[in-house]
Amino acid sequence: MHFIQYCTDIYVLAPLTDILGKLFISQSNTKSTIKLEVFAMQVSILWFRHGLRLHDNPALHAALKKKQPFLPIFIFDGETAGTQLIGYNRMRFLCEALYDLDRQLKQLGGRLYYAKGAVVQIFTKIWQELGIGRLCFEEDCEPIWRARDDSVKIMCKDLGIECVECVSHTLWDPKKIIETNGGQPPLTYQMFLYTVDILGDPPRPKDEPRWSRVKFSNPFPLLEKVLYSFQTLPNPEDFGVFPEITETPLVRWIGGETQALKKLEERLKLEERAFRQGYYLPSQNTPDLLGPPASQSAALRHGCLSVRKFYWSIQDLFKVIHGDRLPTVHSITGQLIWREYFYTMSVKNPNYAVMKENPICLDINWIQSTSTDYNIRLTSWKEGLTGYPFIDAIMRQLKAEGWIHHMARNMVACFLTRGDLWISWEEGLQHFLKYLIDADWSVCAGNWMWVSSSAFEQLLDCSTCICPINFGKHFDPSGEFIKRYVPELKKFPSTLIYEPWKASLEQQIAAECIVGKDYPNRIINHKEAAERNRLAMKTLREDLTKPPTHCCPSNENEVRQFMWLQDTCLKHQYVSI
Numbered sequence: 001m002h003f004i005q006y007c008t009d010i011y012v013l014a015p016l017t018d019i020l021g022k023l024f025i026s027q028s029n030t031k032s033t034i035k036l037e038v039f040a041m042q043v044s045i046l047w048f049r050h051g052l053r054l055h056d057n058p059a060l061h062a063a064l065k066k067k068q069p070f071l072p073i074f075i076f077d078g079e080t081a082g083t084q085l086i087g088y089n090r091m092r093f094l095c096e097a098l099y100d101l102d103r104q105l106k107q108l109g110g111r112l113y114y115a116k117g118a119v120v121q122i123f124t125k126i127w128q129e130l131g132i133g134r135l136c137f138e139e140d141c142e143p144i145w146r147a148r149d150d151s152v153k154i155m156c157k158d159l160g161i162e163c164v165e166c167v168s169h170t171l172w173d174p175k176k177i178i179e180t181n182g183g184q185p186p187l188t189y190q191m192f193l194y195t196v197d198i199l200g201d202p203p204r205p206k207d208e209p210r211w212s213r214v215k216f217s218n219p220f221p222l223l224e225k226v227l228y229s230f231q232t233l234p235n236p237e238d239f240g241v242f243p244e245i246t247e248t249p250l251v252r253w254i255g256g257e258t259q260a261l262k263k264l265e266e267r268l269k270l271e272e273r274a275f276r277q278g279y280y281l282p283s284q285n286t287p288d289l290l291g292p293p294a295s296q297s298a299a300l301r302h303g304c305l306s307v308r309k310f311y312w313s314i315q316d317l318f319k320v321i322h323g324d325r326l327p328t329v330h331s332i333t334g335q336l337i338w339r340e341y342f343y344t345m346s347v348k349n350p351n352y353a354v355m356k357e358n359p360i361c362l363d364i365n366w367i368q369s370t371s372t373d374y375n376i377r378l379t380s381w382k383e384g385l386t387g388y389p390f391i392d393a394i395m396r397q398l399k400a401e402g403w404i405h406h407m408a409r410n411m412v413a414c415f416l417t418r419g420d421l422w423i424s425w426e427e428g429l430q431h432f433l434k435y436l437i438d439a440d441w442s443v444c445a446g447n448w449m450w451v452s453s454s455a456f457e458q459l460l461d462c463s464t465c466i467c468p469i470n471f472g473k474h475f476d477p478s479g480e481f482i483k484r485y486v487p488e489l490k491k492f493p494s495t496l497i498y499e500p501w502k503a504s505l506e507q508q509i510a511a512e513c514i515v516g517k518d519y520p521n522r523i524i525n526h527k528e529a530a531e532r533n534r535l536a537m538k539t540l541r542e543d544l545t546k547p548p549t550h551c552c553p554s555n556e557n558e559v560r561q562f563m564w565l566q567d568t569c570l571k572h573q574y575v576s577i
C-alpha cells in the first residue's frame with residue numbers, strides 16, 4: 001500500500017510499514033536474497049542538513065509526531081551543508097552548530113548522532129539494525145542537492161520508510177512561487193514581490209515541541225561502528241579541514257542556535273532604535289566596518305536561526321512601535337526577500353552558478369584562464385595583494401574571519417569583474433563559497449551575477465562601477481579598516497593610505513613600508529581599466545542580438561538599494577571614470 005503525505009509541502013511515496021513489532025519482509029542489499037526482519041521498535045529520524053535548530057523546525061515536529069523512538073542525526077557525506085568546498089571558519093561554525101544541538105538535546109535526555117559516509121548506505125544500515133519508521137528533513141530547494149535527496153527518497157520507497165520533507169529554509173516555498181507565476185520564476189524583484197503578495201504572509205514560526213513526551217532512541221551498541229556521538233566539541237581538523245592562517249582572527253563568529261537566538265535579541269534592539277528614530281536598515285545607513293558585526297547571515301544559512309522567526313520578530317516589533325506593517329521594500333524584511341528571490345531563481349536552473357548554458361546569465365568575454373595576466377591577477381585578488389589597500393584589507397578579512405560586509409563584497413566583486421580585472425565572476429564565486437561563513441550557493445551566485453552585470457543588473461551597464469579608492473574613503477576616511485587588516489600600511493598617513501603608490505620615497509621610509517617591496521605595487525591602473533571595461537561592456541551591449549529575458553532591475557532605485565549606494569553619497573564617489 002502506498003500513501004502520500006504532506007508537511008506544508010511534502011511529497012512522500014512509501015509503503016505503510018510503521019506498525020510496531022510487525023513482521024516485515026524486505027529485500028536485502030544482495031538483491032537475490034529475501035530476508036525476514038523483525039523490528040522491535042522502528043525509529044523516527046530527523047536528518048539535519050541545514051536547519052540546525054530546535055525552534056521553528058517543522059521536520060522536527062514531523063519526526064516527533066509518530067511517537068517512535070527519536071533519532072536525530074547529521075551525516076558528513078562530503079557535500080551536505082556545503083562541505084564539498086569549505087574553509088576553516090565555516091567548518092568550525094558548522095561544528096559548533098552541531099555541538100550546540102547536541103548540548104541542547106542532551107539537556108532534553110537525548111543526543112545528536114553523527115555519521116561519516118554515503119547517506120543512503122548509512123540510512124540502510126540503520127534500517128537493517130533498528131528499522132526506520134519515518135525519515136524527516138527540511139527541504140534543500142537548490143538543484144545541487146537534488147541527486148542526494150532523490151536517492152534518499154528512492155531508498156525510502158524501496159525500504160518502506162515514510163519520508164517527510166518540510167519547507168522551512170525559506171519564507172515561502174519557491175516551487176509555489178514559480179507555480180503562482182505561471183511556471184517561471186519572477187524575473188524582477190518587483191514581480192517577485194507581486195507574486196508573494198498573492199501567496200500571502202509567510203507562515204509564522206511553529207511552537208516548541210512537547211519534549212516531555214519524547215522518547216529518544218538508543219542505537220548503541222548495535223550501531224556503534226556507524227554512529228558516533230559528540231563527546232567533546234568537534235573540530236574542523238576532525239573532518240580534515242585545517243586553518244590556512246596562523247594568527248588568531250580579530251572577529252570570531254560562533255556557530256549554533258543558542259548564539260543565533262542571543263544575537264537576534266541584540267539585532268532586534270538595533271532595529272528598534274532605528275524604527276523609533278524613524279528609519280530602516282541601520283546597518284546600511286551607517287555601515288560600520290570596524291564595529292562588532294550584527295549580521296545573522298551565517299545563522300540563516302545554516303538554519304541556526306529560522307528565517308520565519310527573524311522575519312516575524314521584525315514585523316511584530318515594527319507593529320508594536322508604529323502600529324503598522326513594516327514596508328517590504330528597502331527594509332530588513334526586504335533584504336530577506338532578496339534571499340528568497342535568489343533561491344527561487346535557482347530552483348529550476350542547475351547551471352545557475354556557471355556562465356555557460358545558464359539561461360539568465362550573459363555570456364561575457366572575460367579574460368581567458370590561459371592569458372599570461374590571469375593567474376597573477378586572480379592570485380593577487382585572492383591573497384589580498386593587489387596593491388589597492390581597501391581591496392586587500394577586505395580579501396584578507398575574508399580569509400581570516402569568514403565574514404565581510406555587504407558593501408565590501410560589492411567592492412571586491414566589482415573589482416574582480418567588470419570594474420578592473422575583467423575576470424569571470426565564476427572564479428570569485430568559488431573563492432567566496434569556500435571562505436564565507438554564510439556561503440550560500442544561490443545567494444552567492446545571484447549576487448555575483450548581479451555585481452558583474454551578468455544578470456539582474458542593468459544590461460551590461462558599467463555606470464555605477466565602484467572605485468577602489470573613493471568607495472572605501474567614504475566609509476572609513478582615516479583608513480582604520482585598512483590598518484587593521486593590512487598591517488604593513490599601519491604607519492601610512494591617512495591622506496595616502498588608499499593610494500600608497502602616490503607616496504614619495506621619503507614618506508614610504510617614514511611609514512616603514514616601501515611600495516613594491518614591503519607592500520605590492522598596484523597590479524592595474526583602475527582609471528584606465530575601468531574605462532577599457534566600460535567600452536567593452538558598451539560594445540557587448542550594442543552587439544547583443546538576443547539578450548536574456550530577465551536582464552533588468554525594476555528601476556534605478558532598486559540598483560542603488562541593492563548595491564547600498566546611498567542617496568546621501570555623491571555619485572562621483574562611486575563612478576570610476
Ligand SMILES: Cc1cc2nc3c(=O)[nH]c(=O)nc-3n(C[C@H](O)[C@H](O)[C@H](O)COP(=O)(O)OP(=O)(O)OC[C@H]3O[C@@H](n4cnc5c(N)ncnc54)[C@H](O)[C@@H]3O)c2cc1C
Pocket residue numbers: 283294295296297298300301332335336337338339340342404405406407409410413432436438439440441443444445447448451
Ligand atoms: C558578491 C556577493 C556575494 C554574496 N554572497 C552571499 C552569500 O553567500 N550568502 C549570504 O547570505 N549573502 C551573500 N551576499 C549578500 C549580503 O552581502 C549578505 O547577506 C549580507 O552582507 C549579510 O549582512 P547582514 O546580515 O547584516 O544583512 P542585512 O541587511 O541585515 O540583511 C538580513 C538578511 O537578508 C539577507 N540578505 C541581505 N542582503 C542580501 C542580498 N544582497 N542578497 C540576498 N540576501 C541578502 C541575508 O540573509 C541577511 O542576513 C553576497 C553579496 C555579494 C555582493
